[in-house]
Amino acid sequence: MLPPFRSYVLVSRQQIARNYRNVRSVVGPDVEVMCVVKADAYGHGALEVARVLLAEGAGWLAVSSVDEGVQLRCGGLHQPRILVMGGFLPYEGEALMEYSLTPAIHSLAQMRDLEHLAAGAARPIPFHLKIDSGMNRLGTRAAAQQIGEALAEARHARLEGLMTHFASAADYSTTQTDDQIARFNAVRTGLRQVGVEVKIVHAASTNAIGYGRSEGNMVRAGHALYGYVSPARGDAPRQLLEIQPALTWQAKLLAVKDIPEGALVGYGGSFRAPRPMRIGVLGAGYADGVFHRLSNRGKVIADGKLTPILGTISMDLTTIDLSHTAALAPGDAVTLLGVEGEARLDAQQIARVAGTISYNILCCISARVRRVYV
Numbered sequence: 001m002l003p004p005f006r007s008y009v010l011v012s013r014q015q016i017a018r019n020y021r022n023v024r025s026v027v028g029p030d031v032e033v034m035c036v037v038k039a040d041a042y043g044h045g046a047l048e049v050a051r052v053l054l055a056e057g058a059g060w061l062a063v064s065s066v067d068e069g070v071q072l073r074c075g076g077l078h079q080p081r082i083l084v085m086g087g088f089l090p091y092e093g094e095a096l097m098e099y100s101l102t103p104a105i106h107s108l109a110q111m112r113d114l115e116h117l118a119a120g121a122a123r124p125i126p127f128h129l130k131i132d133s134g135m136n137r138l139g140t141r142a143a144a145q146q147i148g149e150a151l152a153e154a155r156h157a158r159l160e161g162l163m164t165h166f167a168s169a170a171d172y173s174t175t176q177t178d179d180q181i182a183r184f185n186a187v188r189t190g191l192r193q194v195g196v197e198v199k200i201v202h203a204a205s206t207n208a209i210g211y212g213r214s215e216g217n218m219v220r221a222g223h224a225l226y227g228y229v230s231p232a233r234g235d236a237p238r239q240l241l242e243i244q245p246a247l248t249w250q251a252k253l254l255a256v257k258d259i260p261e262g263a264l265v266g267y268g269g270s271f272r273a274p275r276p277m278r279i280g281v282l283g284a285g286y287a288d289g290v291f292h293r294l295s296n297r298g299k300v301i302a303d304g305k306l307t308p309i310l311g312t313i314s315m316d317l318t319t320i321d322l323s324h325t326a327a328l329a330p331g332d333a334v335t336l337l338g339v340e341g342e343a344r345l346d347a348q349q350i351a352r353v354a355g356t357i358s359y360n361i362l363c364c365i366s367a368r369v370r371r372v373y374v
């Protein structure tokens with residue numbers, strides 16, 4: 001029986017678990033896997049996904065903001081350590097402490113803020129220090145000497161982890177990742193020389209894991225858990241991950257009808273039927289996360305076959321070509337993302353047509369689309 005919703009995603013708990021186990025086997029027993037569940041687990045539902053991962057033995061989760069961390073704690077996840085990769089703003093400090101979240105710290109000034117906060121609460125707080133090794137986004141560019149001095153003044157804020165983030169991990173046509181690793185390792189060596197020992201070191205996310213560039217003793221896996229790794233550029237080594245998408249996105253047909261040659265479909269009349277056609281109207285549109293850019297370009301899977309989107313995507317409706325089948329009627333489901341029969345449509349394929357990346361496709365499946373766990 002189909003779920004009683006116009007548009008819904010089916011998330012396979014088993015596939016999330018399999019993907020997690022595969023990441024673990026690729027990085028080996030000496031490397032811990034931190035599971036990135038930011039942005040509602042890339043649209044898959046952070047609480048449910050986290051529960052699956054914890055049952056598989058995950059000890060660390062990562063989110064972007066204090067707010068996301070608080071939501072996990074309030075959902076009953078008291079056990080796992082939670083890294084807030086986006087750090088904290090002054091007004092978030094209290095919640096950070098109260099909910100036992102671990103911040104990534106991006107500057108020495110922020111390290112002093114954290115020390116102040118922890119001293120005020122009279123208890124220690126662990127943090128991870130992010131090094132800007134060349135992406136020039138978050139992270140400190142301070143030298144090891146300066147970092148050592150700032151650490152020496154922190155009595156309550158305790159350095160537990162050292163991290164960095166790669167800008168081009170799947171791109172073997174540039175040396176950016178090698179340069180970043182070199183700079184990160186120079187900071188590690190410099191810190192050791194001033195007597196700073198760090199327990200946890202992490203740099204790799206999905207693409208670096210997939211192409212075997214995991215530095216340190218922890219990795220931060222996001223996209224891989226959901227079944228995706230980016231294709232490489234340049235002369236890359238063999239990709240190591242064996243993962244599959246865990247999410248299927250479907251929408252119900254609201255109407256099926258026959259239109260004559262020359263009929264204009266949808267807003268702006270941007271599609272003109274070149275012959276008599278059967279069309280279907282789906283109960284999902286750009287407010288559900290169907291990219292407007294897919295108007296007259298994208299495809300969906302109907303009755304096991306890829307078929308084009310016709311005309312302009314509306315807020316709540318999308319029109320498709322059903323000329324190939326007489327089997328579908330209102331109430332039947334069509335697949336926007338997933339596998340049906342021989343046909344397959346994943347977030348990377350959709351992203352290519354929509355002019356974006358797979359991450360963007362998954363994160364844009366809106367809150368209105370109900371998540372169903374199977």
Ligand SMILES: *Cc1c(COP(=O)(O)O)cnc(C)c1O
Nearest residue numbers: 036085165205206220221222223
């Ligand atoms: C999102 C994010 C990750 C996870 O990246 P994936 O490519 O999804 O594995 C890791 N680290 C940081 C800092 C991130 O922002």
